[in-house]
Amino acid sequence: MSVAIRAFESIGRxxxxxxxxxxxxxxxxxxxxxxxxxxxxxxxxVRIHAVFHEMQQIGVAALPIATLLSGTIGLMxxxxxxxxxxxxxxxxxxxxxxxxSVVREFSPLIMAILxxxxxxxxxxxxxxxxxxxxEVDALQVMGIxxxxxxxxxxxxxxxxxLPCLAMWANLVSELTAGLYVSAALNSSLGAFxxxxxxxxxxxxxxxxxxxxxxxxxxxxxxAVVNGSSVSGGAEGVGRVTxxxxxQSICMIVVADMVFAYVATR
Amino acid sequence: xxxxxxxxQHIAALRAQSPATRPTEAELKVRSRVVEVDRLDFSFxxxxxxFDISLDVREGEIMVIMxxxxxxxxxxxxxLVGLMPPQPGKVKLLGKDLGxxxxxxxxxxxxxxxxxxxxxxxxxxxxxxxxVKLPLRELxxxxxTTMDIMANLKLEVVNLSGFGALMPxxxxxxxxxRASIARxxxxxxxxxxxxxPSSGLDPVxxxxxxxxxxxxxxxxxxxxxxxxxxxxxxxxxxxxITVLDQGHILAIERVENIHNCGNERVRNLLNRRSVEPxxxxxxxxxxxxxx
Numbered sequence: 195m196s197v198a199i200r201a202f203e204s205i206g207r208x209x210x211x212x213x214x215x216x217x218x219x220x221x222x223x224x225x226x227x228x229x230x231x232x233x234x235x236x237x238x239x240v241r242i243h244a245v246f247h248e249m250q251q252i253g254v255a256a257l258p259i260a261t262l263l264s265g266t267i268g269l270m271x272x273x274x275x276x277x278x279x280x281x282x283x284x285x286x287x288x289x290x291x292x293x294x295s296v297v298r299e300f301s302p303l304i305m306a307i308l309x310x311x312x313x314x315x316x317x318x319x320x321x322x323x324x325x326x327x328x329e330v331d332a333l334q335v336m337g338i339x340x341x342x343x344x345x346x347x348x349x350x351x352x353x354x355x356l357p358c359l360a361m362w363a364n365l366v367s368e369l370t371a372g373l374y375v376s377a378a379l380n381s382s383l384g385a386f387x388x389x390x391x392x393x394x395x396x397x398x399x400x401x402x403x404x405x406x407x408x409x410x411x412x413x414x415x416x417a418v419v420n421g422s423s424v425s426g427g428a429e430g431v432g433r434v435t436x437x438x439x440x441q442s443i444c445m446i447v448v449a450d451m452v453f454a455y456v457a458t459r
Numbered sequence: 460x461x462x463x464x465x466x467x468q469h470i471a472a473l474r475a476q477s478p479a480t481r482p483t484e485a486e487l488k489v490r491s492r493v494v495e496v497d498r499l500d501f502s503f504x505x506x507x508x509x510f511d512i513s514l515d516v517r518e519g520e521i522m523v524i525m526x527x528x529x530x531x532x533x534x535x536x537x538x539l540v541g542l543m544p545p546q547p548g549k550v551k552l553l554g555k556d557l558g559x560x561x562x563x564x565x566x567x568x569x570x571x572x573x574x575x576x577x578x579x580x581x582x583x584x585x586x587x588x589x590x591v592k593l594p595l596r597e598l599x600x601x602x603x604t605t606m607d608i609m610a611n612l613k614l615e616v617v618n619l620s621g622f623g624a625l626m627p628x629x630x631x632x633x634x635x636x637r638a639s640i641a642r643x644x645x646x647x648x649x650x651x652x653x654x655x656p657s658s659g660l661d662p663v664x665x666x667x668x669x670x671x672x673x674x675x676x677x678x679x680x681x682x683x684x685x686x687x688x689x690x691x692x693x694x695x696x697x698x699x700i701t702v703l704d705q706g707h708i709l710a711i712e713r714v715e716n717i718h719n720c721g722n723e724r725v726r727n728l729l730n731r732r733s734v735e736p737x738x739x740x741x742x743x744x745x746x747x748x749x750x
Contacts, residue, residue, distance in 0.1 A: 236563060238597070323583075332580040332642075335540045335652075336594045337569030343597065 215423075219415040222341060226349045229342035238339055244347040252313045253355030260359050261366050263308055267300050268292070268367030272374040285379060292371045293390040294398060301363035302356070302402045303450055306409035309356055310442035314417040317348055318438035321421025322431040330422070349414045356410035357403040364402070405453050409446050416442045466718035466729065473695040474714075476666070479673035482519055484713055487698060490518040491554075493650055493682045494539060499548030501534060501706075508534050510706045512548070518649075521676055521683045523693040526703035527728065532686045533577075533654060535703065539684060540574050540652050541565060553649060570598060573643030577655040579635035581627040581642070588614065588623030591642045598646070613641040616678070617671060633664035637671065644675065650682050651675065657689045669695045690729060702728060 233239045275288040321344065324330050333340045372386035420438040424430045474481075482490075494516035501509040508531050516522045526532050537543045538550055541557050550557045555568055581590045591610040595601055601609075614620050617637040627635060636656055643651060653672065657665035669692050676683055687693055693700055693714070700717050702709045702725050710720045718729060 236566075238566070241597075327583070328576045328578065328580040329582055331542055332574070332576060332582075334542060335569060335572070335574040336598070336642075336646075337566045338594070338597045339566070 215419050218423075219419045222345055222418055223349065223411070223415055225341045226346040229339060229346045230350065233342055233346075238342050240342055240346040240350070244343075245350050248347045248351030249355050251316075252309060252351050253358055256309065256312055256359065257362065259312070260305060260308060260362060263304055264301065264363035264366040265370040267304055267363075268296065268370035268372075269374055271295060271300065271367070272371040272378075275371075276375065276378055288375050288379075289372075289386055289389040290393050292375070293368065293394050296367045296371070297364050297394060297398050297402045299402075299450075299454075301360040301367060302406035302409060303446070305356060305359040305363050305406060306413065306446045307443055309352070309359065309410070310413045310416075310446060311439055313352070314413040314442045315435045315439050317414070317417035318421040319431055319435045321418060322424035322434045325422055325424050326427060326431065345414075345418050348418065349411060352410035352414040353407050354410070356406040356413075360402055360406035364399075401457055404457075405450065408449060408453065412445050412449060413442045416445060467715075470694045470714060470718070473691055476695065477670050477673050479670075479677050481698060487517045487520050490520070492516065492551075493518050493553055494522075494684060495549070495551040496535075496539070497549040497551075499535075499538060499545055499550065501531075501538065501543065501546055501548075508706050509538075512706075512708055514701055514708065514711055516682055516684055518682055519676065519680060520698045521672065521685065521696050522699050522701060523685045523687055523697035524701045524703060525687060525690070525693050525728070527688060529705075530703040531706040532688075532703055536652060536654055536684070536686045540572065541569065570594075570646055571648055572650040572652065573640075573646065573648035574652045575636065575639040575643045575654065575656065577658060579627065579639040581635060581638055583627055585626075586623060587619065587625050587627060587630065587638045587641075590627065590638060591623070591645050593642065594646050609645060610641075613645045614638075616644070616675070617641045618667075633660050633668065636660070636668060640671065640675075644679065644681075647679065648681060650684070653683065653685045653687075655687055656685060657687060657692045665689065665692060666695075668692075672696050690731070704728070 229238065230240050271292050272288065275291050276285050279285050279288050279291070321330075324344075330340050330344075333343055368387070368390060372383045372390070375381075376383045376386050417438045420434040420441065424434045426433070492515045494514075496512055496514050499509055499512040500507065512535060514522075524532050524535060534543070538545055539552070541550075541552075545558050552568060553571060555564070557565070557568075560568065581587070582593070585593070588607075588610050591613055592606045595606045595609060599606075611620060611623065614623055617640050619634060619637055619641060622630065622634065622638075627638065630638060640651075640653070640656075643653075656668050656672070660668065672683060672685065673696055675681065683696075685693075685696065697714045699711060699713055701711045702717075702720075702722075704724050709722045710717065710725045712720055717725070720726065
């Protein structure tokens with residue numbers, strides 16, 4: 195077989211694998227929503243304490259690192275904005291770029307990347323280990339639907355907590371940026387906040403929150419698809435965990451671009 | 460002939476170790492069938508694993524499915540517990556055809572069966588008691604205190620009372636198996652499936668587990684299907700033994716009669732005698748060269 199045919203075959207196989215995973219992910223998402231909607235009628239409700247537990251792990255436990263990252267991003271944006279606008283003598287307008295880029299872009303994107311690395315990998319590793327240890331089989335034979343028990347809480351928690359983290363990141367980034375800008379321009383923090391609020395519209399905030407919710411669902415599905423398709427023992431767990439983070443970040447960036455294109459036209 | 464006489468004595472000695480009462484062949488014959496497998500085939504891709512499997516298990520019976528490694532025991536068990544859909548063939552549990560049930564009906568049916576996996580499949584993030592309570596918590600509306608009582612009761616049955624607060628990682632192999640059985644029986648199932656309950660255990664612990672299986676059958680009046688390659692364990696607990704080899708059923712016999720089975724391969728398995736399969740040199744060469 196020639197190299198070209200082998201390469202062509204490899205591309206074909208990978209393409210089929212990709213669409214296979216997309217189909218599986220979509221089915222899982224639909225099934226997760228189904229159990230959320232009708233689980234209680236079939237005496238298999240999605241337990242609220244399971245959702246809260248995931249929310250605590252994904253959101254509350256991530257607050258320290260989220261605060262550190264978003265504070266640093268705010269500072270970095272302030273430094274770059276003052277430098278670039280300083281070229282035109284327009285440092286006083288730094289708040290416009292900072293407010294819009296933080297709320298519309300940086301907060302959801304950075305929080306999504308953080309959560310993909312921190313929680314997406316953990317979810318993929320947990321599911322992969324459970325699959326290998328036959329824990330998922332055990333759920334099935336007990337009559338407990340694994341999607342309802344394992345996937346639905348994760349999807350809900352990520353879809354809710356990522357917007358919350360993005361909102362927290364908005365506050366922290368704006369605060370650190372405001373502190374730096376006001377110190378650099380010898381103005382007050384109150385003036386920076388006031389100027390930022392005049393330039394920000396409700397739609398900008400919704401833009402960021404909507405994106406964060408979408409990223410949350412993507413991270414959940416990528417982690418679950420990878421975790422449940424594990425093979426090959428401990429090495430397989432490591433592989434799907436790494437692959438889950440890589441795929442999540444790629445999908446977040448692509449989805450961000452598509453979302454921005456669709457929402458700003 | 461000498462080997463057969465030894466086997467009869469060996470079986471009688473093993474069964475005498477347990478005071479449990481066993482139903483006679485005549486008693487079992489009049490009871491209803493709780494497991495029925497009819498002409499089941501299964502393939503992994505081009506490789507056929509199960510060939511035309513038909514068997515049944517009666518109410519209150521202990522059926523041991525035996526065979527060497529790779530004989531298809533675990534694949535058959537996965538079909539019996541509904542983890543694999545029957546391709547051609549039928550699997551009926553408690554009179555209901557698994558292939559024709561709606562998802563809700565399948566869930567209801569699964570509440571009436573218990574399964575203990577080979578390596579326990581306990582949830583590593585939960586304590587032993589939480590593992591046992593899981594089916595109650597997820598499938599019933601019982602109060603927490605009632606669930607605690609039921610879980611403690613089942614842990615007591617499997618001699619694990621006092622170990623409920625431990626994590627599965629802190630248990631020995633035998634304790635993990637017993638905890639897994641406690642979880643499998645917590646919903647008071649009518650049918651219990653055990654996958655290799657004695658694998659990896661020392662003879663004393665393995666024998667204690669056999670006694671537990673007999674005790675459970677007597678106390679809970681349940682039918683038990685055990686997948687095992689432990690011949691002594693099978694002789695001790697089984698009413699009937701099904702012998703699988705390379706996906707084919709070689710024999711389904713009462714345990715007292717299994718050593719009289721005329722099949723050469725069954726006798727080899729019982730005598731722990733390995734027989735090299737005859738290989739055609741041309742076919743062997745073709746297999747090696749991929750031709």
